[in-house]
Amino acid sequence: MKLPIYLDYQATTPCDPRVVEAMLPYFTEHYGNAASRNHKYGWAAEEAVERSREQIAALLGANPKEIVLTSGSTESINLALKGAAEMYSDKGKHIITCQAEHKAVLDVCKHLEQQGFEVTYLQPDKSGRVSLEQVAAALRPDTILVALMWANNEVGTLNPIREIGALCHEKGVLLFTDATQAAGKIPVDVEADHVDMLCLSGHKIYGPKGVGVLYVRRKSPRVRLVAQMDGGGHERGMRSGTLNVPGIVGLGKACELARVELESEAKRCAELRDHLEKRIFSELDFVHLNGNREHRLPNNLNVSFAFVEGESLLMGISDVAVSSGSACTSASLEPSHVLRAMDVGEDLAHSSIRFGVGRFTTREEVDFAADQVIAAVKRLRELSPLYEMAQEGIDLKTVKWQAASH
Ligand SMILES: Cc1ncc(COP(=O)(O)O)c(C=O)c1O
Numbered sequence: 001m002k003l004p005i006y007l008d009y010q011a012t013t014p015c016d017p018r019v020v021e022a023m024l025p026y027f028t029e030h031y032g033n034a035a036s037r038n039h040k041y042g043w044a045a046e047e048a049v050e051r052s053r054e055q056i057a058a059l060l061g062a063n064p065k066e067i068v069l070t071s072g073s074t075e076s077i078n079l080a081l082k083g084a085a086e087m088y089s090d091k092g093k094h095i096i097t098c099q100a101e102h103k104a105v106l107d108v109c110k111h112l113e114q115q116g117f118e119v120t121y122l123q124p125d126k127s128g129r130v131s132l133e134q135v136a137a138a139l140r141p142d143t144i145l146v147a148l149m150w151a152n153n154e155v156g157t158l159n160p161i162r163e164i165g166a167l168c169h170e171k172g173v174l175l176f177t178d179a180t181q182a183a184g185k186i187p188v189d190v191e192a193d194h195v196d197m198l199c200l201s202g203h204k205i206y207g208p209k210g211v212g213v214l215y216v217r218r219k220s221p222r223v224r225l226v227a228q229m230d231g232g233g234h235e236r237g238m239r240s241g242t243l244n245v246p247g248i249v250g251l252g253k254a255c256e257l258a259r260v261e262l263e264s265e266a267k268r269c270a271e272l273r274d275h276l277e278k279r280i281f282s283e284l285d286f287v288h289l290n291g292n293r294e295h296r297l298p299n300n301l302n303v304s305f306a307f308v309e310g311e312s313l314l315m316g317i318s319d320v321a322v323s324s325g326s327a328c329t330s331a332s333l334e335p336s337h338v339l340r341a342m343d344v345g346e347d348l349a350h351s352s353i354r355f356g357v358g359r360f361t362t363r364e365e366v367d368f369a370a371d372q373v374i375a376a377v378k379r380l381r382e383l384s385p386l387y388e389m390a391q392e393g394i395d396l397k398t399v400k401w402q403a404a405s406h
Pocket of ligand 1: 010011071072073074075102104149151152153178180181201203
């Protein structure tokens, strides 16, 4: 077993060796520019890109012509939201999104607000889910775009995208969905799900980093975007810049593998995740699941361990690579905006850990991680007078705390 055990598959995934193998010739042998029309080097590169486009489209149920290649989800989100807002601003200036979206969406929305757009930030329910009714109630005659993630990156909760998509199409409003965590993990079909734009990143599906996709619907309706990058007019004018051919080849291969193995992998991941969950919940008390038991990714588990501080827990399990709900990037140790939007109390938000299993996770690794986590939580709780009180059945919410008089 290689330590630390990697259980952070929502942050990124290792490249599948089959993906690397497919990419290699495109660095040293077929290194042409896919836009070079006059020689064999260019043709070989273009052919490879078009093959990848087909592999990507097949994963999404899309037409290859609807695939715009980008550097990743962040760029795709910028292009989708800013590009649509600019294109359709004559029609209206209202956008609907959710408080639990990834920062890439939230920050683009903030930017658009500064440009005069109005954004409604729906509050998800306690499990992190937005309902069809909420979207219906927020729609206005001047709404041009609904931007909702398919699967949440922290808690794995799935939004009812198909229902929301049908509603948007009925009302003539565009639906963009951030499928960075969903694509390749759960079935996605842009036709059946009525999605107009969708993004994904290669590195979340065992492909390379720095390459991604924006799916842009071409028919019923035909979505038009204002390009956010000016230049040579690549990608049907929507995204200029020489194509990252090896990266795109890798992304195509990753999509093909994800499509072929989706069902078996989802089943295997769910079994591992359920095993981890069962062990944690049966061997520890005062643990809370953050997310939705029914509507969630097969490979995500987000748990709060009451009476334990997330950062201390992370330090206590240094042989396990996971993420905590408190954003350690910020000096203030602010709890995650997702858990806050879900109304998870401050204490529980600070004690949350996200476990992500994936293609290369083994049962042995999950058991090792479970042993480590369970032992560390028990150890930390031994030092907690609050835990002792809770065990005695004292409801801590009713306790009147007194400041020491000295
Ligand atoms: C849901 C979601 N959206 C967007 C992104 C941004 O992806 P990237 O950093 O590859 O651009 C991520 C990555 O963390 C994500 O999980």
